[in-house]
Amino acid sequence: MKRASDDYVIEMLHITKVFPGIKANDDITLQLRRGEIHALLGENGAGKSTLMSVLFGLYQPDGGEIRKDGRKVEINSPNDATALHIGMVHQHFKLIDVFTVLENIVLGAEDTKNGFLTTKAARKKVQELSERYGLLVDLDAKVENITVGMQQRVEILKMLYRDNEVLIFDEPTAVLTPQEIDELMKIMKGLAAEGKSILFITHKLNEIMAVSDRVSVLRKGRYIGTVDTANTTQQELSRMMVGRDVQLVVEKKPSVPGExxxxxxxxxxxxxxxxxxxxxxxxxxxxxxxxxxxxxxxxxxxxxxxxxxxxxxxxxxxxxxxxxxxxxxxxxxxxxxxxxxxxxxxxxxxGLVLDYTLEQNLVLQCYQDPQFQRMGLIRFDEVRAYADKLIEDFDIRSGQGPVTIARSMSGGNQQKAIIAREVDRDMxxxxxxxxxxxxxxxxxxxxxxxxxxxxxxxxxxxxxxxxxxxxxxxxxxxxxxxxxxxxxxxxxxxxxxxxxxxxxxxxxxxxxxxxx
Amino acid sequence: MKKRFGLLSTDGGRTIVASLISIVIGMVIGALVVLIVGICTPTIGLKGALDGVRIILGGLFVLGERTEAGALAFGFNSVSMGNMLFRAMPLVMTGLSVAIAYRTGLFNIGAAGQYLMGTLASLFVALSIPSATVPAWIIWTLALLAGMLAGALWGAIPGLLKALLNINEVIACIMTNWLAANLVTWAFEVSNLKNVAEGTKTAYIYKTTFNNVATSKLGLDQLFPGSQVNGGILIAALFAVIVYIIITKTTFGYELKACGFNRYAARYAGIHDKRNIVLSMAIAGSLASLGGALYYLSGNTEFYWNTYQTLPGEGFNGIPVALLAANNPIAVIFTAMFMSMLSICGTRLSQLTAFNEYITNVIIAVIVYMSAFSLIIKMFLGRHARKDEPLVQAAVALTESLKPGKAPPDAAKASDPKPISLDKGGADQ
Incomplete structure (x- = not known):
C-alpha cells in the first residue's frame, strides 16, 4: 500500500463526469487529509456540487476512482456513502419541519425494541455529542420552531450521530446571519480538532481564509490547484477561481449627476x-x-x-x-x-420564467414590440437574432445557447440574462x-x-x-x-x-x- | 439502435414514445381483464373471452357480424371508421379545452358543464328559429356561435373566481358543472322543444333535422357510407390547428404559457395575469361547448335532457385525451380518435360476445392512470437515453460548441440528469 494512504482519508482521483452538452468534471483530483478543513472553491457552475454529488453517491463518475483510507471504493448511492461514514450537510436542509429535533436526528437510523421506537439510547448519544462539540440544540423542539442556525446544528448532529468521519458542508453560510457564521466557524474548527475531516464548499473568500487549512480550486469543470491557506491571499484565490485578476473593489469615476x-x-x-x-x-x-x-x-x-x-x-x-x-x-x-x-x-x-428558454426570457419585456411580432404572430427569426446578440454582448453562457431552458443555467448566468434584458431596453x-x-x-x-x-x-x-x-x-x-x-x-x-x-x-x- | 436513440433524444420524441407505451400497457392490462372476467363468467367462457381479446386488439377492423362458422370476421369497416371519427369530434374539442387551460396552469375539470351549456344554447337556437323563414345554414352557424358563446361565459366564471378571488378553479369548475346539469334540465323542462312524438321516448329533445338544421357531410358520407360522420370532425381538426398556432406562434400564447409557468414573473414583466386566466378559461369553455354544439347539430343525434344527475362523459374524457396527448393540440386529434375507437370496441363487445360494453371503461381507466404515469415513463426514457450514450451526446455538444459564433458551454449543470419534470407544474405555483 502506498504511503499516501496514511495521510488521506478520501482521495478522488482523476474524476470525470459528463452531462449532455457539458463536461461538469474534467479529470479532477481532490485529496482530503485526516483532520483537516479543506475548502473547495469555485464559481457557480464550476463543478463543485457535481464533484460532491459523485462523492456522496448521487452521480456515478464516467472516469476516475475514489479511495477511502487508501482503498478503492464504489459509491453507488448515498447509502454507500453513509456506510463509508461520509456525511453531507446540504445547502437546503433536509429536515422534516413537524418532527422534533431528536426525531430528525434519528430518522433513518432509529432504534427499535419489539418493533417499537425507543429513543432513550439515541437521546443519550445525541446529548453527549452535542456537549462534546458544543452544538447546542433543544432536542424536543419542533424543527419549524427553531432558528436556521439551530437547524444547521441539527444537520451536523445527524452526521455525527451516524459516526461520520468525513463531513461535507455545501455552502453552509449562505443562509446564516453574521453571528451564526462565526458560531459555525468555531464548530467546524472543533470538529476538525476532534479528528473529523471536513470538505467545505463555498465561494466566499473571507470564510476560507478564516477557517480552512487548504484550498482546492475548480474552474469550469477543471482542477486548477490546491494551496495552503496560510500561504495565499484572497487576491490570489480569486485569480485562481476566475482565471484573471478580479476587482474586489469597484473602480469608478466620481459621479456627475444631471437632471x-x-x-x-x-x-x-x-x-x-x-x-x-x-x-x-x-x-x-x-x-x-x-x-x-x-x-x-x-x-x-x-x-x-x-x-x-x-x-x-x-x-x-x-x-x-x-x-x-x-x-x-x-x-x-x-x-x-x-x-x-x-x-x-x-x-x-x-425575474425569469424558468421553464422558458433563454431566448423566450430575453424577450419577456419586449415581445410585443413590432420588431418581434407581426399581427400577434411571434417573429421567431427576429427573437433568435436578438437573443444571439444579447448572449454575445453580455457573455451569457449556457449549454445550448438561446434554446437552453433557463432553469438549467447557473445563477450568475441567469442574472446576466435578466440584466441583459433590462439594460438593453435602454431606459x-x-x-x-x-x-x-x-x-x-x-x-x-x-x-x-x-x-x-x-x-x-x-x-x-x-x-x-x-x-x-x-x-x-x-x-x-x-x-x-x-x-x-x-x-x-x-x-x-x-x-x-x-x-x-x-x-x-x-x-x-x-x-x-x-x-x- | 441508432434510430431509436434519435427518437428518444428529443423531448417531443420521448413524449410520443411515453404516450405510446402507456397506451400499449393500458391495452395489455385491459385485454387481461377481459380474459379473466370472461373465464370467470359462465356465460362467456374461454372461447368468448378469447373473442373479447380479439375484439379489443382488432379494434376498428372487427366487422359487426360472425362468419357462418361462428368465428369473428375481420376487415375494413366503413361504418366503424366513420363512427369513430364522429365520436372523436366532441373528444377533440374537450381535449383541446383541457389542454389550453393546462398551458395557462389551470386544470379545467369543468369541460362537462361547458359542453352541456354549449349543447343547450345551440339546440335552443337550432330548434327555435324556424327554417321556413331563415335559411338553415344561417341557423346552423348561429347555433354554433351561440354554443361557443355560452361555453365561453360558463368557462369564464371559474376563471373570474380564480383571477379575482383566488378560488381554486377545480372546485369552481365542479360546482359550475352541476349548476349546468341542473340548468339544462330546467331549461328544456320549461321549453317546448321536447320530443314526445317518437313512441315511448321521454326526456328527449327533437333532433335538429326536425328543423332541417344539420352539419354538412362535406362528402365524408361517401368515404364512410352508412356511418354518422359529418364535416364536424374537420371543424374540430381545424380548431386543433388554430389552438396549436395560438399556443406556439402568437404573443398571446406566449403570455398564456408565461402565466402558466410562473405567474409572478409574468406579472413582473407587465403581463396581465388575471386577464389571461379569465381569457384562457373562456377559450377553454368555448372549445368544450363547441364539442357539444357540433355533436348535437349533426342532425342524427338525440339529446337526453334529464341531465341533472349525470354529466356527459365527453367532458371528463377530455382530460385523458389531453393528458395522453401531453397537451399538444395536434396530438389531441389522434388521442381523441383512439379513445373513440375504444368506445366502438365496447359496442362490438356487447354485440358479438356476452361481455358488457362497459368493460372498455376499464381499459380507458387503465390508460388514464398510465397517461398520468407517462411523465414517469418519459423521465425513465430520458435517463435511459443519457446513460446509454453519454459520449455521443458529449461529442454532439462539443461539435456544437465549436461552431463559430457560439459561446463555449458553461460548466453549469446544463442538463442535470435528475429531471425536474415532475414538479415542473407545481414548483412555481
Whole structure:
C-alpha cells in the first residue's frame, strides 16, 4: 500500500463526469487529509456540487476512482456513502419541519425494541455529542420552531450521530446571519480538532481564509490547484477561481449627476400583513448619472417601496414622478414603457420564467414590440437574432445557447440574462434590487461593472441592497431606511461602515424629512 | 439502435414514445381483464373471452357480424371508421379545452358543464328559429356561435373566481358543472322543444333535422357510407390547428404559457395575469361547448335532457385525451380518435360476445392512470437515453460548441440528469 494512504482519508482521483452538452468534471483530483478543513472553491457552475454529488453517491463518475483510507471504493448511492461514514450537510436542509429535533436526528437510523421506537439510547448519544462539540440544540423542539442556525446544528448532529468521519458542508453560510457564521466557524474548527475531516464548499473568500487549512480550486469543470491557506491571499484565490485578476473593489469615476429622473414625493405604502405603514411618507429623488442606494436591514420597508415604485402594489398616498410624468397610477407595463427597467430581487420567482428558454426570457419585456411580432404572430427569426446578440454582448453562457431552458443555467448566468434584458431596453431609470444576491465574485464584479457603465452612460440607478460592502462600494449616495422611513442620507466617501450600521439599526437619524 | 436513440433524444420524441407505451400497457392490462372476467363468467367462457381479446386488439377492423362458422370476421369497416371519427369530434374539442387551460396552469375539470351549456344554447337556437323563414345554414352557424358563446361565459366564471378571488378553479369548475346539469334540465323542462312524438321516448329533445338544421357531410358520407360522420370532425381538426398556432406562434400564447409557468414573473414583466386566466378559461369553455354544439347539430343525434344527475362523459374524457396527448393540440386529434375507437370496441363487445360494453371503461381507466404515469415513463426514457450514450451526446455538444459564433458551454449543470419534470407544474405555483 502506498504511503499516501496514511495521510488521506478520501482521495478522488482523476474524476470525470459528463452531462449532455457539458463536461461538469474534467479529470479532477481532490485529496482530503485526516483532520483537516479543506475548502473547495469555485464559481457557480464550476463543478463543485457535481464533484460532491459523485462523492456522496448521487452521480456515478464516467472516469476516475475514489479511495477511502487508501482503498478503492464504489459509491453507488448515498447509502454507500453513509456506510463509508461520509456525511453531507446540504445547502437546503433536509429536515422534516413537524418532527422534533431528536426525531430528525434519528430518522433513518432509529432504534427499535419489539418493533417499537425507543429513543432513550439515541437521546443519550445525541446529548453527549452535542456537549462534546458544543452544538447546542433543544432536542424536543419542533424543527419549524427553531432558528436556521439551530437547524444547521441539527444537520451536523445527524452526521455525527451516524459516526461520520468525513463531513461535507455545501455552502453552509449562505443562509446564516453574521453571528451564526462565526458560531459555525468555531464548530467546524472543533470538529476538525476532534479528528473529523471536513470538505467545505463555498465561494466566499473571507470564510476560507478564516477557517480552512487548504484550498482546492475548480474552474469550469477543471482542477486548477490546491494551496495552503496560510500561504495565499484572497487576491490570489480569486485569480485562481476566475482565471484573471478580479476587482474586489469597484473602480469608478466620481459621479456627475444631471437632471432628476425619478422624484418620489411623500410616498406611503400599507403593509398587507400588519395593517400599518410599511413605507411611511418617503421622499427622495434619483438623478441622471448617479447610483442611489437604499440601505437597511431586511424588512424595513425596502421591498414594499420597490413594489410601489414598479407598480406591483398601490401606494396609499404620495406621488411618483418619472421624468416629470406622474406614474403613480400607471400599470406595470405602462411604467416599464415610461422609462423604468427593473432587476427584481428574486430572479427565480420574479425575474425569469424558468421553464422558458433563454431566448423566450430575453424577450419577456419586449415581445410585443413590432420588431418581434407581426399581427400577434411571434417573429421567431427576429427573437433568435436578438437573443444571439444579447448572449454575445453580455457573455451569457449556457449549454445550448438561446434554446437552453433557463432553469438549467447557473445563477450568475441567469442574472446576466435578466440584466441583459433590462439594460438593453435602454431606459433612463434602472431599479436594481439585490442584484448580486447569491452570486460569486466574478459574477458580482460583472454586475457591478455593468451598473457603473450604465451610470456613466447617464442612466439613473436606484439600487436596493442589504450588503454593507456593496452599499459602500457602489453607491454615490446612500439613503438609509429604518422602519419604513428614510432616516439618513449619507455620502459613501464621507461616512464609515460603523456609522452606516448605526443608522440601519435605528440608533441614529437625521431630520431629513421636513415635518409637515 | 441508432434510430431509436434519435427518437428518444428529443423531448417531443420521448413524449410520443411515453404516450405510446402507456397506451400499449393500458391495452395489455385491459385485454387481461377481459380474459379473466370472461373465464370467470359462465356465460362467456374461454372461447368468448378469447373473442373479447380479439375484439379489443382488432379494434376498428372487427366487422359487426360472425362468419357462418361462428368465428369473428375481420376487415375494413366503413361504418366503424366513420363512427369513430364522429365520436372523436366532441373528444377533440374537450381535449383541446383541457389542454389550453393546462398551458395557462389551470386544470379545467369543468369541460362537462361547458359542453352541456354549449349543447343547450345551440339546440335552443337550432330548434327555435324556424327554417321556413331563415335559411338553415344561417341557423346552423348561429347555433354554433351561440354554443361557443355560452361555453365561453360558463368557462369564464371559474376563471373570474380564480383571477379575482383566488378560488381554486377545480372546485369552481365542479360546482359550475352541476349548476349546468341542473340548468339544462330546467331549461328544456320549461321549453317546448321536447320530443314526445317518437313512441315511448321521454326526456328527449327533437333532433335538429326536425328543423332541417344539420352539419354538412362535406362528402365524408361517401368515404364512410352508412356511418354518422359529418364535416364536424374537420371543424374540430381545424380548431386543433388554430389552438396549436395560438399556443406556439402568437404573443398571446406566449403570455398564456408565461402565466402558466410562473405567474409572478409574468406579472413582473407587465403581463396581465388575471386577464389571461379569465381569457384562457373562456377559450377553454368555448372549445368544450363547441364539442357539444357540433355533436348535437349533426342532425342524427338525440339529446337526453334529464341531465341533472349525470354529466356527459365527453367532458371528463377530455382530460385523458389531453393528458395522453401531453397537451399538444395536434396530438389531441389522434388521442381523441383512439379513445373513440375504444368506445366502438365496447359496442362490438356487447354485440358479438356476452361481455358488457362497459368493460372498455376499464381499459380507458387503465390508460388514464398510465397517461398520468407517462411523465414517469418519459423521465425513465430520458435517463435511459443519457446513460446509454453519454459520449455521443458529449461529442454532439462539443461539435456544437465549436461552431463559430457560439459561446463555449458553461460548466453549469446544463442538463442535470435528475429531471425536474415532475414538479415542473407545481414548483412555481
Amino acid at each position: 432628476i429622473i425619478m422624484d418620489v414625493q411623500e410616498l406611503s405604502v400599507m403593509s398587507k400583513l400588519y395593517h400599518r405603514e410599511a413605507v411611511n411618507r418617503v421622499s427622495f429623488n434619483v438623478r441622471q448619472g448617479e447610483i442611489v442606494c437604499i440601505a437597511g436591514i431586511d424588512g424595513n420597508g425596502q421591498s414594499e417601496l420597490v413594489y410601489a415604485l414598479t407598480g406591483l402594489e398601490k401606494p396609499s398616498s404620495g406621488r411618483i414622478l418619472l421624468q416629470g410624468q406622474d406614474i403613480t397610477h400607471l400599470s406595470i407595463r405602462e411604467r416599464a414603457k415610461a422609462g423604468m427597467s427593473h432587476i427584481p430581487e428574486d430572479r427565480h420567482k420574479h 433612463p431609470l434602472i431599479v436594481a434590487v439585490q442584484p448580486t444576491r447569491g452570486l460569486d465574485v466574478g459574477a458580482i464584479e460583472n454586475v457591478h461593472a455593468q451598473l457603473v457603465k450604465e451610470r456613466d452612460a447617464g442612466k439613473a440607478v436606484l439600487l436596493v441592497s442589504l450588503e454593507l460592502e456593496e452599499v459602500m462600494n457602489l453607491s454615490d449616495r446612500i439613503l438609509v431606511m429604518y422602519e419604513g422611513e428614510i432616516v439618513g442620507e449619507l455620502d459613501p466617501k464621507a461616512t464609515t461602515v460603523e456609522e452606516l450600521g448605526l443608522y440601519m439599526a435605528g440608533a441614529k437619524r437625521q431630520n431629513v424629512r421636513a415635518e409637515a
